[in-house]
Amino acid sequence: MKHELTLMAVHAHPDDEVLGTGGLLARCAAEGVRTVLVTCTNGEQGDDSGGVKPGEPGHNAAEVAERRLAELRESAGLLDIGHLELLGYRDSGMVGWSTNDDPEAFANIPLDESAGRLAELMERYRPQVVVTYDEDGGYGHPDHVQAHRIALAAAEKTGIPDKLYYTAIPRSGIRRMFDAVKEAGVEIDFEPPEDFGTPDELITSTLDVSAHVKAKVKALEAHASQGENIFLLRLPEEMQRMVFSFEAFVRHYSRVQGPDKEEDLFAGLR
Numbered sequence: 001m002k003h004e005l006t007l008m009a010v011h012a013h014p015d016d017e018v019l020g021t022g023g024l025l026a027r028c029a030a031e032g033v034r035t036v037l038v039t040c041t042n043g044e045q046g047d048d049s050g051g052v053k054p055g056e057p058g059h060n061a062a063e064v065a066e067r068r069l070a071e072l073r074e075s076a077g078l079l080d081i082g083h084l085e086l087l088g089y090r091d092s093g094m095v096g097w098s099t100n101d102d103p104e105a106f107a108n109i110p111l112d113e114s115a116g117r118l119a120e121l122m123e124r125y126r127p128q129v130v131v132t133y134d135e136d137g138g139y140g141h142p143d144h145v146q147a148h149r150i151a152l153a154a155a156e157k158t159g160i161p162d163k164l165y166y167t168a169i170p171r172s173g174i175r176r177m178f179d180a181v182k183e184a185g186v187e188i189d190f191e192p193p194e195d196f197g198t199p200d201e202l203i204t205s206t207l208d209v210s211a212h213v214k215a216k217v218k219a220l221e222a223h224a225s226q227g228e229n230i231f232l233l234r235l236p237e238e239m240q241r242m243v244f245s246f247e248a249f250v251r252h253y254s255r256v257q258g259p260d261k262e263e264d265l266f267a268g269l270r
Contacts (some may be wrong), residue, residue: 008127012143014072020167034193043068107142115153
């Protein structure tokens with residue numbers, strides 16, 4: 001029995017869906033592919049009103065979660081995501097935060113439990129393509145690493161996805177972007193190390209999502225409570241177009257024949 005083409009993106013927090021996969025999700029929706037976004041945590045460790053940081057006086061984790069989930073729903077609508085699934089786990093916080101020790105934090109939930117819940121969603125939606133983070137979670141965040149783990153475990157348990165991909169930012173693209181940001185005079189408090197990003201030779205799939213740049217920007221803007229942390233929103237419009245027009249991925253596995261270098265994650269499945 002053939003099932004409708006379905007993409008499932010597995011992300012850690014509200015707002016993670018936009019940068020690496022917002023264009024993919026919007027493009028797939030425009031092509032008639034069913035899109036499913038799974039968000040694993042409620043984002044409690046994000047900024048509170050007025051930029052109050054986690055651990056600072058006045059930070060209310062429950063209110064932050066409520067606000068961020070509302071922003072997530074708005075973002076999902078802007079990207080035309082067909083199905084939003086919330087696992088509802090507690091945000092673990094960044095590496096080294098005291099919240100890492102919370103037994104209820106997503107990173108500390110037994111893998112069998114969280115992967116089992118994701119496997120149930122895979123059984124329900126039967127995605128041919130699943131996208132998540134690489135084994136380092138992109139930059140080492142405990143929840144991103146855990147999202148990677150449960151996605152692989154659920155895919156293995158169900159045997160459903162035909163193809164599984166990791167989000168990627170080509171190393172050469174990172175350098176060009178930061179050089180352009182400096183030239184534009186945008187102040188940022190982060191200087192990427194030389195090895196930041198994915199080596200270009202590992203990239204298997206590059207998607208043109210230029211038709212959906214406006215949707216990506218609007219979706220990022222929907223996450224207003226975290227806007228202080230999203231320096232890309234401070235870039236000039238022409239620079240945003242340059243940054244947001246392409247998304248890259250590393251193919252972890254594929255059970256179907258397709259080109260070595262892809263411009264479509266559903267290559268071999270259509």
